Amino acid sequence: xxxDIPLAPFAYGGLDxxxxxxxxxxxxxxxxxxxxxxxxxxxxxxxxxxMPLSILTNIAREAPLGSLLVAFLLGVAVAxxx
Numbered sequence: 001x002x003x004d005i006p007l008a009p010f011a012y013g014g015l016d017x018x019x020x021x022x023x024x025x026x027x028x029x030x031x032x033x034x035x036x037x038x039x040x041x042x043x044x045x046x047x048x049x050x051m052p053l054s055i056l057t058n059i060a061r062e063a064p065l066g067s068l069l070v071a072f073l074l075g076v077a078v079a080x081x082x
Contacts, residue, residue, distance in 0.1 A: 046053030060067040 043053065045051065047057070048054060
């Protein structure tokens with residue numbers, strides 16, 4: 001008599017096909033496409049009337065030099081912190 005216990009067969013052995021490996025370029029491409037889709041969706045949502053991006057667009061359209069001045073000053077303030 002043997003002390004070896006027979007192992008149960010695999011439940012999914014041969015039922016699921018092995019996934020084909022993707023190249024790293026394909027994975028990066030899918031990640032970039034997903035990111036672009038999410039960012040463009042967020043920008044579209046922000047452009048709706050009353051949303052922050054819509055308000056900033058209107059301010060920049062009405063006073064372009066003032067908007068450039070504010071953007072420049074914010075850039076200087078952020079750069080000094082680092």
